[in-house]
Amino acid sequence: MISPLAYIDPGSGFAVWQAITAAALGSIYYLRRWFVRFRKKRNSNDPNA
């Protein structure tokens, strides 16, 4: 397993930037998941589907 402890270089802006973009991508992930579930639910409720 890749070591869970890693020294981040002092002042490593890349590490912080990656964390910020990861948070943004995480939001996109949840949004996409919610949208897929919403569409499934709508299709199952639609008698004409």
Added chain:
Amino acid sequence: MISTLSFRDPDGAVTCFGDRVIRRVAAQRAFDLRELLQLRSVQGMISARRLINSRELALREEEDLEPRARAIFDSFGAGGLLLEHDRVWFPSYPAEWPAEMLYAAGHLTIDLAEAILEEGYGLKDATPHNVLFRGPNPVFIDILSFDRRAPADATWLPYAQFMRMFVLPLLLHREFGAKTGELLAVRTHGVEPEEVYARCSRAQRLLPRFLGSVTIPTWLAKHCSRQPAKQKANGGQVDQEKARFILAAHLRGLRRTLQKVEPRSDLGKSIWSSYSSTSSYSAAELEQKLQCVGRWLKDCNAKTVLDLGCNSGSFSAIAAELGAQVVAVDADPVVVGRLWRQASREKLDILPLVVNIASPTPRTGWRNSECPSFLDRATGRFDTVMMLALIHHLLITERIPLAELFDLAADLTTENLIIEYIDPADPLFQALLRGRDALHATFGTELFETTCQKRFTILQKQPVKGSLRTLYLLQKK
């Protein structure tokens, strides 16, 4: 001969025994590595020759290794495994690559990271030193860079290293004409975003290609603690599916970032990039030369060729088309980059490198012994060496004595030397002299032939009609 090729990773070391490359893997990594090598994606990369082939040595093969080898491996303790890798015929290092080859190595790294992501593995580092080239094709060699990743970890650990060692040098090349080889020769950890930030104008810092790679990381770094921060690499614990989603998106984003700094084929004119159109040869003279060299390469059955001062690589291409493995070197990264593009496109077995033969790549690394010098690697590796339209530059500009040139050639070749004599009356010779005629007053055919015959036998000579140049085919004594 035994040489240790890598030793920094506590999980293993690579040692070269003659022509064999053997990696000792410590016990704690053996199981995962065995599993990794069975993965379909990894097998696919090996079949495509993008990942180095690895064969586990059986116990009886281990016992057959000579005692010195076993002593090195036993220092890693009991257990573990021994892997034998295919030998890459001519290793080269990022300091010798043109920007195009660094770009290709970067893409290979991303390809591998994406291929193993779904299998639960990741790369723990992303340095160009993980890549060698077979001809023009990159191959990833450091299988210990692969490791199981924590399923819930959304962080790509080597992100900063990838940016420093691939993206930022390529960005400097594309925007400021920097030579990536020179950058990586002295900056073993790559280029920091702060360095690029300092070179940019205020307007440039806000451009998209600088914003995410340079400006924002630099701004953020100023706000990070000055104390060394010990932080969990899996600080971003999320569910597994989300982690995969984020990592995959990061890798796609990195690929797009890398594509934005692709070296442009139209970029860069250099002193030598238009040599083929500005040299003193006419088309007919060049054709004569091509025919003669081609005939000699065929007659000598050249299998391993070193082309010194290759420029456009026309003669390297002839050698490759005749089935030789070719290493082509030139001091000009623009022409070497172009030759790499041609070799890739036409699938020629040419490894083009940026090397100034008057001051070739030295030994570098820990105790000056991690990366052997160009001459260490090249000596005695080639059955044929070509020095075409080169010696007058070494004689006049670099002021290397003629005897030294032949000594070098004799060290590099095991059999043949194809060399071009340029008469002092040649216009380019005169242009280089620039008033230093007295230094080369004695240079002429007689001195050339007398000097070469101390190390070589003249097999054939062919004047290039209409010019003041003569081609020589020499055999090492």
